[in-house]
Amino acid sequence: MFIAVLDDDPEIVRQLQLVLCELPVRGVDIRVDAHGTCHAFRQALRRSTYDLVILDWELPDGTGIELLSWMRLYLAALPPTMLLTVRNSEEDVVEALSQGADDYISKPLRPQELKARAMTVLRHHGRLPMPARAPQDCYGDICFDPRGQTxxxxxxxxxxTHQEWRLAHLLFSNIDRPLSRGYIYERIWGGEEHHSTRTLDVHIYRVRRKLDLVAERGWQLAAVYGYGYRLRHFGIEELPETESGWEERWMDRSAE
Structure with a gap:
């Protein structure tokens, strides 16, 4: 699981990393990336996928509220986001939630409260591994059996193969969500493969071919240029002409 923390106070960052790495998420490694400026965070979003983002309100080169607005405009999907701040007025809470924050944490940090709220946000967005409630997870005529991995x-x-199944299930569990190459490598290979190898591309090709993920069937498994891959499902008449539309739109509209 990838979590991003944005705060310019090293001690707060240290506390956040300690608490977040102890989230009770069974069977999942947690990585917490720390950023100290809005610029550094925006650059990280060009190459990384995050399951949870925690933003400080006041930053050296902007505010958490401004970043929330920026992410809503330029990202295909707003990641689960919590705002961290010393502000606690009703007006501040309303502003944070209205701008897209999923929750609001006041300083000083209370570790157990932070854990509980983070788990609630992750669960709400389906970012936690959940026991299968049914024998199969079905997406149209494609059905996964998590227990038997078939x-x-x-x-x-x-x-x-085992890795092909895990990759396919990850993609289908994140339909319409762009996934960075680094995120996929960590989730499927645990970082054992170097990100510049062709391992991922070969496995993507095999998954696409074996599951017949083609436009004629309403599927598009396409590379997001300079970022990673995204699986999308459309009505046939809705399929876009370009396979890299998300990256082109994000790059065209982003501003430093």
Missing amino acids: VMRAGEQVAM
Whole structure:
């Protein structure tokens, strides 16, 4: 699980990292990236996917509220976000929530409260590994069996390696969400593979071919240029002409 912390106070950052790395998320490694400026955070979003973002309100080159507005404009999907600040008036809380924050944490930090609120936000956005409530997770005629790690397409089992199955399930669990190469490598290979290798590209090709993820079936598994991959599902008439539209739109509209 990737978490981003944005605060210019080293002691606050240290506390956040300690608390967040102790979140009770079974079977998942937690990585907390720390950033001290709005500029550094925006640059990180060009290459990383985050399951949770915690923003300080006051920063050297902007505010957490401004970053929330920026993310709403330039990202395909706003990541789960919590705002951290000494402000605690009703007006401040309303402003933070109205700008897209999922929750609001006041300083000084209370570790157990932070853990509880972070887990609630992660659970609300489906970022926590949950026990399968049904034997299969189905997406149209493609069904995954998490217990047996098998997948069926149109009623027939598809032969997949362990890593191909995990990659396919990750993509389907994040439909419409752009996933960075680094995020995918960490989730599937645990960082064992170097990010510049062709391992991911080869596995993407195999998943696309084996599950027949083509426009004629309403699927698009495409590279997001300079970032990673995204799986999308459309009605046939809705399929876009370009496979890298998210990156082009994000790059065209972003401003430093």
